Amino acid sequence: MVEVLRLRDGPASEAEPVSLDSFLDDSDGGAVRIEAGDDVERLFPVLDRLQLVEIDFPRFRDGRGFSSARMLREAGYRGEVRATGDVLVDLVWFMQRCGFDSFAPDVPLNPAEVEAALARYPHVYQPAADGRVPVWALRHG
């Protein structure tokens, strides 16, 4: 059982994620798993049926999952977005900014280190999916 570290309130989804194709064929489950090469836009018409989207990072250098997560948030999805696979603590700040709100990596994260990593940078230079106000807005009130 992979440990899940959640940054969102409310109960975790009980649904078992299925592949994108399976989900689109038979969309009762409420949870889907996005592989690195999957086109997340195919989910846009059915976002209201989802509670959990798992996005996999096959190697932590493979950054496709960042776009997938942010695009889901841009499309209005409010449910859980969970990062799985090769997720290091050094990625979690960027992940949170792109809309991830839970982590279930192959090697469990240390919650204290995650907390420190998320608090590391006092500002952001650009808007993303986390609603943080970028420096350019702070400068001009």
Add this chain to the structure above:
Amino acid sequence: MYRYDQYDQAMVDARVAEFRDQVSRRLAGRMTDDQFKPLRLKNGLYLQLHAYMLRVAIPYGTLNSRQMRKLAQIARTYDRGYGHFTTRQNIQYNWIRLEDAPDILGDLAKVEMHDIQTSGESIRNISADQFAGAAADEIMDPRPWCELIRQMTSFMPEFSYLPRKFKIAVIASKADRAALRWHDFALRIVRNDAGETGFEVFAGGGMGRTPFIAFRIREFLPTNEIFAYLQAVLRVWNRHARRDNIHKQRMKILVHELGEKEFARQVEAEHAGFLARGANFPQAEYDRIAEFFAPPPFEQGLNDDIDLADPEFAAWAERQVVAHKAPGYAIANISLKPVGGIPGDISAEQMDVVADLAERYSFDELRATHSQNLVLPHVRKADLPAIWRALRDCGLADANLDLATDLIACPGLDYCSLANARSIPVAQKIAARFADAERQARIGELKIKISGCINACGHHHAGNIGILGVDRKGIENYQLLLGGSGDAETSQARIAGPGFDEDGIVDAVEKATELYLRQREDGERFIDTYRRIGMEPFKEAIYG
């Protein structure tokens, strides 16, 4: 020039703390080198043949005297007393210990410098015209846009684990001094018929083993759409690039595989989405940044003549000095290409001299160029003799700008773990062959560029004469390429024929120049003659 405010400083300080933590985890064995590698690369730290190499960002090639003195101090304290200016207007140190790297970052942060995203699969240091703010032919100073884009692209959450590196350049003149179209993403600031400022946008360029010249993806992009457009380009690439072969992951490959039209169509679709979601920066932020780049207080009514009575000074001034937009002022180029030296290298003592000159004579500004030289951008013509004497006294007064001995060369097998062949000795031998001042001057503008492997850090694809070092069954072999250019008429050099050994390549370069001298017509540079007569006569002269 731009100065950090509390926000910029806090971000750079946080980066130093983060890297200190990562290095201590690595040194304590809590991270494998495989995991550590992408993290150190995001801080410009490479593991080379003999030591770690640290690359420090010089945003758009602009720095002040305080920063230059700090670079000198780092060279003395942590390296072997010198540094190396690179083709991305950065500086790198070749003899760094991993344990020292966090302290170096801490020292840099004290003078508003960093090494963020200077290597790895990152959005790299933005390059610009080295004469920005001084050139007589620019429509505006491109650096406010560079700085705005630098901030937009720092710690970009969606685009910090890109398929490969991503290089941006910005210029604001017809003449191209930044090799614009050899970049992944390039902007030329233009004015449309209505007098509005915008960007002519190029995408998909790059050197490496599969060179492509960037195509024009947008004729006119309103400046306030740049953040949306840049994200659109990055998203199309990040989502659709290959991830299975590191040599096929640059954006140029995706552009080539999709075709320019289809790539542009996808970018425009994403761009419309970003615009609709309101991805925009406030105009006030551009205005804030632009104020830092207001022209310095140039004196009025200065004498616009240069006293050329001293022939030695005259030879330097005629070669190294370029027209400035303000009367009585000049742009002075400082050569880092002494015959017998290593292209781009500079000692800590020389850095201090250059810093003093900038402070005293150039409104405290310096530039690094992609040709691995330095520039004093705003000097009074009357001060040129004093500047020249100071440069001469520390061995920096070579007069060879854009001539045969002003070569670009990568570090090659003397330092680099990727190289197949040495670059530096070849550069030195070619420089020795063309050292005679009269001979160089007779040949005129000739851009020779040398890479020690197909990654093309020495820009051989863009050389009027390009040289590529390869490994042929354990023996260094050098291929000769002709006809490349990084200027406004960008062209890719072609291989002339079979390769040579180290001495053979020097002879081949000489034969090419001799043919040019025989064939050239009035006013033609080497590249002009090549373009007019083509490869065949050169081949015959070299191999015949």
